[in-house]
Amino acid sequence: MDADLIKLVNKLQDTFANLGGELDMPQLAVVGSQSAGKSSVLETIVGRDFLPRGQGIVTRRPLVLQLIHTPVPESTLGSSEPTYTEWGQFLHIDKRFTDFNEIRREIEQETFRVAGQNKGISKLPIHLRIYSPDVLDLTLVDLPGLTKIPVGDQPSDIERQIRSLVVDYISKPNCVILAVSAANVDLANSESLKLARSVDPQGRRTIGVLTKLDLMDAGTNALDILTGRVYPLKLGFIGVVCRSQQDINASKSMSDALDSETEFFRNHPAYRNIAHKNGTKYLAKSLNQVLMNHIRDKLPDMKARLNTLMGQAQQELNSFGDAAIYGDTNQQGALVLRLMTQFARDFVASIEGTSVDISTKELSGGARIYYIFNDVFGTALASIDSTHNLDNQDIRTAIRNSTGPRPSLFVPEIAFDLLVKPQIKLLEAPSLRCVELVYEELVKICHNCTSAELQRFPRLHAQLVEPSSVQSVNGAASPEEDEETSEDVNGVNGVNGLPPRDSRSVSSTVHDRARTTIGAAGEMVTVPKRHTSPKPLHGTIRPHSQPVAAPGSSPHSGTAKETFLNYFFGQNGPGPLAGASADRAGGHPGGAPASVGRDINGGDPALHSGLMAGKRDLEGNNAAFDMKSLGKHIEAATDGGPQLTMREEMETNLIRSLIASYFNIVRQTIQDLVPKSIMHFLVNNTSQQVQNRLVASLYKPELFSDLLNEDETLVAERTRVKALLDAYKEAFRTLSEVTLKST
Missing domain, CATH: 1.20.120.1240 (Dynamin, middle domain)
Known part of the structure; x- marks a missing residue:
């Protein structure tokens, strides 16, 4: 039943990773400074070389590592045919990897795909499952190593990025912190323990792991730390001795490394009495037990959280509406x-x-x-x-x-x-x-x-x-x-x-x-409107709209301007200014001059003076009327002059x-x-x-x-929420069954 608990959590973890669920799953998070030995610890637990190595930041995305114990089939025992009893499988690709070097390359490529090539950090995790008969059921999250100073092409705020990412994981109450520290460095300078204490001040969910015990100065040891007298933790400290870089370069096998570790603790004068509580094998068993106990303790909280998430998912699904209306015209209407x-x-x-x-x-x-x-x-x-x-x-x-x-x-x-x-x-x-x-x-x-x-x-x-x-x-x-x-x-x-x-x-x-x-x-x-006007006398100047036709012509012949000028200046017919000057000055059978004089005297003084000036000019020169002179008078009147008279100003x-x-x-x-x-x-x-x-x-x-x-996006989102709700319901049902069995 305990193994089923871890498998259940792994299944839920994969489901919610695909659907974007928010359930805080019980898990172990590995925290440590760069070069503290995190990768070596994980590889020793798995028994395979599969993690990328190199200078600077290598782990730039969280790696969710699920170890699944698979017993060796009896049919393969004693068989001479090559069989694959260990393999890895990623959540983002549907492929079974039997070559662990290929697993390493896939981790690197997937890291580059999301986090880029410039040593940046991404919070999007990589999910990897490893099936092996040599592992215990366990779920670990390998986090980027803590660093202080940017090196090479690392971002200037690399410390803040990594710290923010690590805190996001270890601050969750359901996370057990695996704080890895090097034994050859003063424990007071351990960044992993310092960060773990900030989120777990009482040390209730922190496991201390001491690496590089074999590299401590001669005459020194970490016995007080391992026994909890220096830095007390409820889950204690466990010491391990992993392969050194020289051992890796020399292709030292994992089995030989485990044998060397066992021999180190058994023969060391300070650790021989606690050898059975140290080493990689003991660490794996302890982590397996801690994780199962942690899951068991968190089952009620997980059920309550699932119940809340189901209500939220149902409410969100209801907001998307019912897709069943598409088959009923009445519902659509x-x-x-x-x-x-x-x-x-x-x-x-x-x-x-x-x-x-x-x-x-x-x-x-x-x-x-x-x-x-x-x-x-x-x-x-x-x-x-x-x-x-x-x-x-x-x-x-x-x-x-x-x-x-x-x-x-x-x-x-x-x-x-x-x-x-x-x-x-x-x-x-x-x-x-x-x-x-x-x-x-x-x-x-x-x-x-x-x-x-x-x-x-x-x-x-x-x-x-x-x-x-x-x-x-x-x-x-x-x-x-x-x-x-x-x-x-x-x-x-x-x-x-x-x-x-x-x-x-x-x-x-x-x-x-x-x-x-x-x-x-x-x-x-x-x-x-002026509907009436003074009756025109014989010989008076008439408006343009009332032209006087010349004798012998029709009343409407010629334009108004031509008719008016012909009449006014006496061309092609009699007019007020036609004839000799003596005729215009004295009496006339037609009485035209007298009429004109009376009309002008009773009319506009300006027009009167202008016509009289023209008359005197004609009399003095005894010549025809000067049209250019009259034109100048008209232009001057049209321009208006530069100044206004008092009347005009008023x-x-x-x-x-x-x-x-x-x-x-x-x-x-x-x-x-x-x-x-x-x-x-x-x-x-x-x-x-x-x-x-x-x-x-x-x-x-x-x-x-x-x-x-x-909308297509909405349809896809509704499908996702529907699948997430179903997963919540299935998880709640399974957890309820596990709770009943445990009681």
Whole structure:
């Protein structure tokens, strides 16, 4: 039964090594400084040379060594045919090694594969089983040798790496520490005993092994240490004498080495009385007994630990879900519907701030939308200067253009209308950007609404996010509804309080709403139109839109400019300036000069003085009107001149003040209407329609199999956890049987 205990532990150890279990198995860990003789002790116990040797760090990965006693079959006794009664087998490769030199090479290659070539350390163990009739059932873990100073290409923190690795093993309560120390070094300097005491201060689970007893100075011995008078340990000290490097170079056999060791203790004057409690054979028997007793003592703890691990594994397996749903369409449909409902609830809860997983580190969900409205959008609107891109010349030109050929007693409202609309247009860009930011935030919320169960199905999650994204929530509407909705730009309720239902996306609709709202704010500028004008007298200068045709031509012949110039300068027909100067100065049957004089005197003084100057010039030179001279006057008037008159400065400041005041009013309106429109048409609409959209687009039996296609990594992990749970259950059952037999 005792042998079965070690075999059971070995089996569990292999199983949990493959599956990643966390059961702390009873084991013996070999700890010692470099060149303390660890490898020689292990090889002597096995009776074979199989461990790598060399300078510096040779053991760079833990070696879990399981020794399994295999009796020699009776059929092979006395047989002349060669038979293999000893072999090794690694856990990472399915091969039986009968050549122990090949085992050594495999250990080296496996070490290089994981730990690399630069003398680095790896915590991933190598598992080796050795079957032999010359060994006792035993499990040992050979750990890297303790070192102080990096040598050669060793890492600079090699001491910390090795110490951390060794402590990870020996700090476990179920680990028995085999502390190897050289007898020819002061025991107070033993690194292995120092490290063992740090995790086992009372020495209850530490066995001391003294090597190199034959190399002590003449006249000295380790009798006090071996008898426990110097450094007391509950499990005591055992002395061994292994092969020296000279013996190894001389190919001294293991049997000869064991005989030499026995002879050394039997004939040594200090050790002859305790020879039966020292030596490699006694060490192997003692370790076998210690391990079995340790396993027996730890059985209740192992069962309790297994019980806890089974509960954890079962809970983890449940989190992966049941794979049996793939054969039942009804179960698949119920699962899809449940995940849809949970996704929609999480989406709405994140917006409303009622989620159970509210972050305390950063803004999320609806709080970020509120931040966009009040901080980002509000700051962007406040940073816009209403008249920064308007200079005085632009305003003066607009005023002049809006008065036409007549002076105005008051500042023309048409100039204000002309100038304010482009300024109101400046509010469009931040409004549209506000829509984009809120839309991006809603998409982010969709991606964050991922429960642990939904993570099982990446395709379903992708499909849930796609219909939920705002661009897909659309429908159809009649042209009358669209027209009514577009006209109601100052409200936020749309048609009868419903969201827009045209064929465009909701996000595009909100963009249009923002543009239309801003446009409507510009249209609020109401300017009274001039529906009447003074009746033109005969011979007066008419506007461009009312040309006077030359005699003999149709009323619509030629362009407006040509007709006006022909009439004004008297070319190809009579006009106010046509004929001789004397005719223009005196009476005329047509009465044209008198009419012109009266109209000019009652009209614009600037135009009056300009025409009179032209008239005097013509009279003084008695020549045709100089077109270049008139062109210079027109160009000078168009340029506006470098300075403003007092009246122009007053009118410019007044227009600028009106634009700033009206812009501030519109800005406040936009800051109020745009967030309301976004909340109604974008946020609230999405929250209300998300589940209906999901059901309508995804709840289809033909899609269930594809939507519920699990992630391959998750499937592999569930398989591993299922196998681990089965191993826990089997181990618990076996330990229960062993406990019953032992009682």
